[in-house]
Amino acid sequence: MQLYYLHADYQMNTKTVTAANTKLINTRQQIVEYSADMLRANGFEGFSYLDISRHLGITKASVHHHFPKKVDLGLALCDWTQDWFEQGLSHFDARATSNWNKLERYVRAAMKHSLNEHKLCPISAFYSDLNKLPDSIKERVKALDDYELDWVTAVMQDGIDNDEFAPNQDPRALASLFIFSCKGALYYARLHGKDLFHQTMKQFEHLLKSS
Amino acid sequence: MQLYYLHADYQMNTKTVTAANTKLINTRQQIVEYSADMLRANGFEGFSYLDISRHLGITKASVHHHFPKKVDLGLALCDWTQDWFEQGLSHFDARATSNWNKLERYVRAAMKHSLNEHKLCPISAFYSDLNKLPDSIKERVKALDDYELDWVTAVMQDGIDNDEFAPNQDPRALASLFIFSCKGALYYARLHGKDLFHQTMKQFEHLLKSS
DNA sequence: GTCTATAGCTAGATAGAC
DNA sequence: GTCTATCTAGCTATAGAC
Numbered sequence: 418m419q420l421y422y423l424h425a426d427y428q429m430n431t432k433t434v435t436a437a438n439t440k441l442i443n444t445r446q447q448i449v450e451y452s453a454d455m456l457r458a459n460g461f462e463g464f465s466y467l468d469i470s471r472h473l474g475i476t477k478a479s480v481h482h483h484f485p486k487k488v489d490l491g492l493a494l495c496d497w498t499q500d501w502f503e504q505g506l507s508h509f510d511a512r513a514t515s516n517w518n519k520l521e522r523y524v525r526a527a528m529k530h531s532l533n534e535h536k537l538c539p540i541s542a543f544y545s546d547l548n549k550l551p552d553s554i555k556e557r558v559k560a561l562d563d564y565e566l567d568w569v570t571a572v573m574q575d576g577i578d579n580d581e582f583a584p585n586q587d588p589r590a591l592a593s594l595f596i597f598s599c600k601g602a603l604y605y606a607r608l609h610g611k612d613l614f615h616q617t618m619k620q621f622e623h624l625l626k627s628s
Numbered sequence: 629m630q631l632y633y634l635h636a637d638y639q640m641n642t643k644t645v646t647a648a649n650t651k652l653i654n655t656r657q658q659i660v661e662y663s664a665d666m667l668r669a670n671g672f673e674g675f676s677y678l679d680i681s682r683h684l685g686i687t688k689a690s691v692h693h694h695f696p697k698k699v700d701l702g703l704a705l706c707d708w709t710q711d712w713f714e715q716g717l718s719h720f721d722a723r724a725t726s727n728w729n730k731l732e733r734y735v736r737a738a739m740k741h742s743l744n745e746h747k748l749c750p751i752s753a754f755y756s757d758l759n760k761l762p763d764s765i766k767e768r769v770k771a772l773d774d775y776e777l778d779w780v781t782a783v784m785q786d787g788i789d790n791d792e793f794a795p796n797q798d799p800r801a802l803a804s805l806f807i808f809s810c811k812g813a814l815y816y817a818r819l820h821g822k823d824l825f826h827q828t829m830k831q832f833e834h835l836l837k838s839s
Numbered sequence: 840g841t842c843t844a845t846a847g848c849t850a851g852a853t854a855g856a857c
Numbered sequence: 858g859t860c861t862a863t864c865t866a867g868c869t870a871t872a873g874a875c
């Protein structure tokens with residue numbers, strides 16, 4: 418009886434907490450996800466608490482309840498990006514049929530919806546207003562960049578070691594060349610369309626494998 | 629005597645007009661040049677008439693006298709960029725010792741002060757707030773991009789024709805790969821320093837000449 | 840050409856009721 | 858957790874005096 422009572426109480430508490438958490442998580446998540454969309458389209462300074470509140474049908478004050486300062490939201494967006502990135506990479510590492518295929522899959526994921534909706538890749542989206550970002554966010558962005566560069570470098574290294582890519586090349590320089598090309602192309606695609614983007618990837622593949 | 633009088637009168641008018649024009653041109657030019665600096669650092673939405681007025685020691689209203697709407701200032705910045713670009717290219721075309729040297733000179737000019745002052749190249753600076761730009765400016769930016777791409781393509785073509793670059797490559801795809809790499813690297817350099825930038829250029833040169 | 844003054848709107852942020 | 862109300866500050870832009 419006492420046990421049942423405790424149990425019921427526990428359930429109730431759990432339920433209450435769960436319900437509260439669910440609501441909390443939902444609103445919070447909706448804020449983060451809409452913000453991530455806006456970030457990729459317009460940069461961190463390109464959307465406001467008013468935009469978010471209108472999209473979710475709540476007030477600005479409610480948004481501030483979840484993220485008191487905008488820098489808090491910015492850091493949550495860094496977390497979101499990191500999750501997106503880690504989940505993607507483990508996926509590609511498991512399924513890719515070759516090193517080039519890994520890069521292809523990565524690019525395809527980063528570009529998903531980007532080309533049609535004039536959005537940037539999640540990591541480089543912060544670069545739009547880089548000079549105006551708080552230092553705490555800059556540091557996170559830098560870490561995300563390094564993480565990405567490390568992964569691409571490892572793919573290049575493996576490709577060179579296994580004679581998939583041409584020998585005698587610096588894998589890190591190749592990796593940065595690849596990343597810069599992709600992101601530059603994505604910037605251009607917003608104004609010039611995707612043809613040039615695909616064409617550039619093809620050219621890179623040719624250079625990578627035959628030089 | 630009459631002649632002298634007329635001459636004097638003419639001089640005076642000329643002087644007045646010249647002085648007025650000089651002042652006009654100076655203020656106007658100062659606005660454009662400071663705006664160009666800010667554009668390259670923070671994007672078109674990243675500076676305001678208040679910033680300009682403070683920098684020049686005049687009021688916002690005076691800035692509006694020269695550029696009634698901000699889109700007018702934006703179009704003037706497109707003109708400024710076009711001038712910068714055309715002057716540069718004729719300079720490189722005249723002095724470069726090889727096609728690769730042309731590209732090197734172009735990159736060096738575009739990067740001048742950029743790397744140390746965290747600025748972007750003048751053409752791609754508009755990309756920071758691309759989705760928020762008025763259509764009239766977007767069109768101008770697109771035209772500037774095409775102009776740049778045409779020039780680099782011609783350099784690549786000439787390099788291939790003269791056996792300076794590896795044969796059997798699509799000069800336009802090479803050109804876009806080059807441009808994307810440069811601009812992507814410049815974005816990165818704002819946060820990661822210039823080493824990666826120079827390293828990437830070296831890698832590109834290797835790929836271009838030996839593939 | 841430059842100024843003062845002002846308009847209307849939006850930004851990020853906070854206090855306190857419910 | 859959401860609301861109303863409010864704050865300070867910034868934004869683009871205009872009217873009209875000097």
